[in-house]
Amino acid sequence: MKIKSNKTAKVYEVYISHTGENRMPCPECSSERKKQNAKSFSFNTTKGTGHCLHCGASFYEFREPVVKKEYKIPEWRNRTHLSDEAAKYMRGRLILDDVLNSMNISSATEYMPQAEKDQSVICFPYYRNGQLVNIKYRSGNKNFKLCKDAELIFYNLDSLQGQTEAVIVEGEIDCLSMLQAGVKNCVSVPNGAGATSLEYIDNCFEQLALIEKFFIAVDNDTPGFKLREELIRRLGSEKCSIVNFKDCKDANEYLVKYGSFELGDILKSAVDVPVEGVYSCKDFYDEIYDLYLHGFQPGATIGIQPLDELITWNTGRLAIVTGIPGHGKSEIVDYLVVLINFIYGWKTAYYSPENHPTSYHFGKLASKISGKSFDSKYLNHNEFERTYNFINDNFFFISPEDDITIENILAKGKYMVRKHGIKVMVIDPYNKLDHLQERGESETQYISRFLDRLANFARINGVLVFLVAHPRKMSAKKDNPGLFEIPTLYDINGSANFFNKADYGLTVYLNRQDSIVTLHIQKVKFKHWGHTGSVDFKYNSINGRIFLSESDFNTESYLNQANQENMDLQVQPNYEDAPF
Numbered sequence: 001m002k003i004k005s006n007k008t009a010k011v012y013e014v015y016i017s018h019t020g021e022n023r024m025p026c027p028e029c030s031s032e033r034k035k036q037n038a039k040s041f042s043f044n045t046t047k048g049t050g051h052c053l054h055c056g057a058s059f060y061e062f063r064e065p066v067v068k069k070e071y072k073i074p075e076w077r078n079r080t081h082l083s084d085e086a087a088k089y090m091r092g093r094l095i096l097d098d099v100l101n102s103m104n105i106s107s108a109t110e111y112m113p114q115a116e117k118d119q120s121v122i123c124f125p126y127y128r129n130g131q132l133v134n135i136k137y138r139s140g141n142k143n144f145k146l147c148k149d150a151e152l153i154f155y156n157l158d159s160l161q162g163q164t165e166a167v168i169v170e171g172e173i174d175c176l177s178m179l180q181a182g183v184k185n186c187v188s189v190p191n192g193a194g195a196t197s198l199e200y201i202d203n204c205f206e207q208l209a210l211i212e213k214f215f216i217a218v219d220n221d222t223p224g225f226k227l228r229e230e231l232i233r234r235l236g237s238e239k240c241s242i243v244n245f246k247d248c249k250d251a252n253e254y255l256v257k258y259g260s261f262e263l264g265d266i267l268k269s270a271v272d273v274p275v276e277g278v279y280s281c282k283d284f285y286d287e288i289y290d291l292y293l294h295g296f297q298p299g300a301t302i303g304i305q306p307l308d309e310l311i312t313w314n315t316g317r318l319a320i321v322t323g324i325p326g327h328g329k330s331e332i333v334d335y336l337v338v339l340i341n342f343i344y345g346w347k348t349a350y351y352s353p354e355n356h357p358t359s360y361h362f363g364k365l366a367s368k369i370s371g372k373s374f375d376s377k378y379l380n381h382n383e384f385e386r387t388y389n390f391i392n393d394n395f396f397f398i399s400p401e402d403d404i405t406i407e408n409i410l411a412k413g414k415y416m417v418r419k420h421g422i423k424v425m426v427i428d429p430y431n432k433l434d435h436l437q438e439r440g441e442s443e444t445q446y447i448s449r450f451l452d453r454l455a456n457f458a459r460i461n462g463v464l465v466f467l468v469a470h471p472r473k474m475s476a477k478k479d480n481p482g483l484f485e486i487p488t489l490y491d492i493n494g495s496a497n498f499f500n501k502a503d504y505g506l507t508v509y510l511n512r513q514d515s516i517v518t519l520h521i522q523k524v525k526f527k528h529w530g531h532t533g534s535v536d537f538k539y540n541s542i543n544g545r546i547f548l549s550e551s552d553f554n555t556e557s558y559l560n561q562a563n564q565e566n567m568d569l570q571v572q573p574n575y576e577d578a579p580f
Helices: 084-092 097-102 172-180 222-235 251-258 260-264 281-294 305-310 329-344 358-370 381-394 406-420 443-461 556-566
Strands: 002-005 011-013 021-024 041-044 049-052 058-061 106-112 117-128 131-139 144-146 165-169 186-188 213-216 240-242 318-322 347-351 395-397 422-427 464-468 504-511 516-524 533-539 546-548
Touching: 084 097, 084 117, 097 172, 106 131, 165 172, 172 186, 172 251, 172 260, 213 222, 222 240, 222 281, 222 406, 251 260, 305 516, 305 533, 318 329, 318 443, 329 347, 329 358, 329 422, 329 464, 329 504, 329 546, 347 381, 347 406, 358 381, 358 395, 381 395, 406 422, 406 443, 422 443, 443 464
Parallel strands: 165 186, 165 213, 213 240, 318 464, 318 504, 347 395, 347 422, 422 464
Antiparallel strands: 002 011, 002 058, 021 041, 041 049, 049 058, 106 117, 117 131, 131 144, 504 516, 516 533, 533 546
């Protein structure tokens, strides 16, 4: 924890071991005293204040200010004219002048990067509280662009003010179609179904929280189905109903084929998202048909070829990681999570008391992301700010002071799904939770119920959950007393259910004699996700990354390329590759 002195305004890092009063040497005066270890300083975590009996200095908890993302406000050139060609196109889509004028739709000439030239475009302005925030440009051949560095928000967001219901469609023309049909409380996602980030939800989370019911009316195709699932996950299935456009792809096609009256009436036939635990095949028709068309698909890969051949990752699943203490379980999980985030944008929430204080955990993540030691000697200020903002946007931390039951941790995880859109949750480790067995419940029964809670949370919220669990005391190998036996999930203390109920089972094992870290894949639930096997790595102590020890492929090269493209970071040279 960081604390700040009211006397000198200096900031100190102190270790807090428990809630309430913590006694320790004073960070302000202990270095100047003869008895440097005298515990004259006390800090109270409940009050967030501390005091030294020797020097009289008082302290308070210091929190780093969050750097707010700066957005560019696009220039509005007072465009009011819609070209004859654009107006004709809109009328062909049955969207008439009164709707176009009310939404300030206009024409312009813009450079479109897809065509690498200027093109005639239709302009869709985005407003919040009446103020221009962004503009979407659409050319006649369906090239699109938003204003660079402008904020992403829902199109027609102001229509939700004072509303308890909202309709969400996939494009501006679909939104205009709904308006033409008299459905005023309709918004559109700004960047289509293929976007990995739903930043536009983050940017209006408080306003959306006031909506009691969402009608999800996105496109009737595979990308639309995926967007629909993510919107339901973020907004809450209990608040969502699904709009079916019958034989049409979207709202505008439905308007053209069936007319504005029929489109205006379509919300009446919307189907609530199924109540949990009660289903029929029709509730999964889209998924079943998609599976029929495309077959069983592997999950997400992370760019390490030998590992990708063994295991691919899916949200909605439980991964259990074990290994002897000190063998690097947390380091491996952190690295996997960072890679998944770089490639797919899956945000992560941590409950990780073994990485306390959070600033230390931040430093470990920052090194993996930047490729450098988290030290001002190697990471310049601009690189620090970029890394800080990246972690602040993508990684979140759960650290309750009192209630550390799994119920409370998962409740906070669910909140982070809604507010931040997390797709990964790490609980590290199992033994740092308060485990409350019910009366008459055996340890085995409790662990079974605990793992069911995690698996259900993962499935319902579309989150990949990593649970780190220590094995029971391990014995040395008979033929080599300097090495331990490789633990399995069956060796985790308490129950074989750690193996039985996991979707993925992994063991991290360090051979200190050879400085090799081996990741053993001991369980992959479905064969199209991968299979059992192992991969050897070495560990870079400079930045906490792992790399293959017996291959020309270097896993660091992917992150270095991603850093230079996304964050403009130069990577610190590797001095020596060392084990954990």
